[in-house]
Amino acid sequence: MQPRIILSSEKFTFTIERLCRQLIEVHGDFSDSIIIGVQPRGILLANRIHIRLAELLKREIKYGIIDPTFYRDDFRTSDKQLTPAITEIDFQIECKKIILIDDVLFSGRTIRAAMDALLDFGRPEKVELLVMVDRRFKRQLPIHPDYIGKSIDSISSEKVKVEWKEKEGFDRIWIIPKSEIE
Amino acid sequence: MSALSVKHLIGIKYLTIDDIELIFKTTDSFKEVINRPIKKVPTLRDTTVVNLFFENSTRTRISFELAEKRLSADIVNFSASSSSVSKGETLIDTVNNILAMKVDMVVMRHPSPGAPMFLARHINASIINAGDGTHEHPTQALLDAYSIRxxxxxxxxxKVCIIGDIKHSRVALSNIYCLQKLGAEVMLVGPPTLMPTYIEALGVKVEYNLKKALEWCDVANVLRIQLERQDIKYFPSLREYALYFGINKSLLDSLKKEIVIMHPGPINRGVEISSDVADSEHSIILNQVENGVAVRMATLFLLSGRKE
Known part of the structure; x- marks a missing residue:
């Protein structure tokens, strides 16, 4: 089977627009809400959403980055060495509503680690999860997204890759079969 | 590059430039961690580290201990003076007995150069050299270079000049290797009696006039006179040493530029450096201490998570 695009550049923009509108519907003017991108690839989506929300609301939105590496449960079992990335949370999260943003939700283990990392900065009022792609029925932990760009059914051996204009030159989402990964 | 090329941190000599860059990149993350309200991450909660100190240490030992605690590792502290070493036990026997109690990593300071290398040949656990005699002190060199960066x-x-007792300094040798690998120029300054013969073979400049060296450099790393390692008199008096090789404010004011002052500690105030310089805005001595914890967290993290 060949790699196939499951979200084209055109639809990609609409999806991000929809996610932003949904966020505004729930969080209003974002005076008590903060968006936090999960390293490494979640920050690309978080960045895009941060910029669009600021345009729509005509105000600055608090925005942070969190790296879950030190909290991961596969430090010993992963095939390759884990290397950390930068965390930037220069504000209080106590009693705030946090929206964690990642590109793909698969087993839920990265989000579990990100939540543990987040709670070391304080006790937020609420934590929500926004993802671009939800790989349904693949969860290994009881974690469910609140905002979903696209839900897909896939098999574990397949890989879902979200490409970004800033990184790969195109906004699009691929599903890549096992034979192509190897 | 996402993994260290070495299993042990014996010396900077054995690290690649990629290794050093990876340690620095990882240190950036740990620097952020140790400035959080909760300065601790659970990464090494399954790891036990033994701190084997066969030689006195305050700062390095506390720094390693804090680094290990902030990574949630379990720690066993050992000092030679209160152990069976004083009853005649060999180094390998001591370490193997400790490792039999399921210890995963060894941080070792030893008065004999080469002791960590010797140990690395005989045991499976990862070893971090916390200073071996007059040989190397790799984590100090890493934190010094990180602080300059x-x-x-x-x-x-x-341009970095290292000033003082080069002959007895493991910090000097590790710094030379580290700074040169990272593309800095190194000059050594000190009395001729404390300058190792043929040291120029390492590609360093040697200067005996402190003022000239300070005019040349961007950074001055000032070393302590290690009286405990000196079996003979290498200079007439500490007063004379301070006169010719001590850094004071009037000397710095006479330079045409500002330079960064570093010291690996412990400081002998009034000998190699005066108090007003050690406490001035040019000094990054306390930054070095802070960075020491983050650098040591990075080395523990990278060695512990290394895949065979």
């Missing part, structure tokens, strides 16, 4: 943006192309 933090202060000046880069190490590459910078």
């Amino acid at each position: 933090e202060k000046l943006g880069t190490v590459k192309g910078k």
